[in-house]
Amino acid sequence: MAGSEVRLHRARQARVADRVAAKVADVLKADATFESGSVALSASIAGAAAAAIVDLPVSVRRELSKRQGELARRIRGLVETFSDAPAGGKIALEIPKAVEPSGGEGLGKIVTAEEGQRLLGELAVARKLEDWAGPVAGASELQRDFGIARSTLNRWQHAGEVIALLKGTRKHVYPIEQFIDGRPARGIAMVAALVSNQRVAWLWLSQPNPMLGGRRPIDLLKQDRADEVIDAAQTYFAAQ
Known part of the structure; x- marks a missing residue:
């Protein structure tokens, strides 16, 4: 994705997460099982999960639906790995010491407006x-x-x-x-x-x-x- 597309994608996911979290929080507030601190956290997790799912291809969502039990276990396991221990739940990442610089492909050859119209005309289909x-x-x-x-x-x-x-x-x-x-x-x-x-x-x-x-x-x-x-x-x- 280009930089602007990435930003739009993240903004879209953030909106989905916020909407879902707000609705889940409203529901959980009426449930005596949830304390005030756990409502916000549970709603935030639900929002993050919804944002991750919303843009998945249909085939992937169908596969996840077939494996909901496994998915629930993995989510529970991930949550339980976080603790107060210094290294608890942290994921080790291999960060390279040097990053290969890249200038990208650039904009390409700049053409006149007339040439641009001509090229678009060749691509257009009536x-x-x-x-x-x-x-x-x-x-x-x-x-x-x-x-x-x-x-x-x-x-x-x-x-x-x-x-x-x-x-x-x-x-x-x-x-x-x-x-x-x-x-x-x-x-x-x-x-x-x-x-x-x-x-x-x-x-x-x-x-x-x-x-x-x-x-x-x-x-x-x-x-x-x-x-x-x-x-x-x-x-x-x-x-x-």
Whole structure:
């Protein structure tokens, strides 16, 4: 990973750990088994474990699920190795005396804007809008098939509450998946506010997301789980 990607990855994991730890702490406070000191520690461990798991590939998570007993024993063993002894629980690391310097590959050859556009043109592949955006409909189709009035659609579009994709030079179409019960799913406006480009916003909403366990953000919005999606969107786009 590049330095910026590493920082984003760590920040994302820290957010997951904090959210999980806070929720676990709230639950444990009501359990008389846990003393005040053990609540915070237990919640912190749970948060760290969740952060380590959230970005794992599906195949790895499935394997861990099959070996939950072994995983629990290892976690318990790790916790029990820590003690007040000077060397208790410490892991010996072999630290080299000298580190080989590396300048990296660098940025490569700098080209002009015109040359950059030409190179991008060679790599770009022409695709129909429906091929990547899924089923879309214009204002007439939405009014006919879903009963959404043009005036209402225009109001949503001006308020940033609906994703509108330009098809051709003037016509806007709307991904059908964003609608539930005749209106845009709650949370779309908040995601769109973070992303200046509607196409990028819909691509992000409609693609499986590792931060959300491989689920598509639009599916979670339609399940009224907007808070999870907004947290993920802020991680992806807030710094841009």
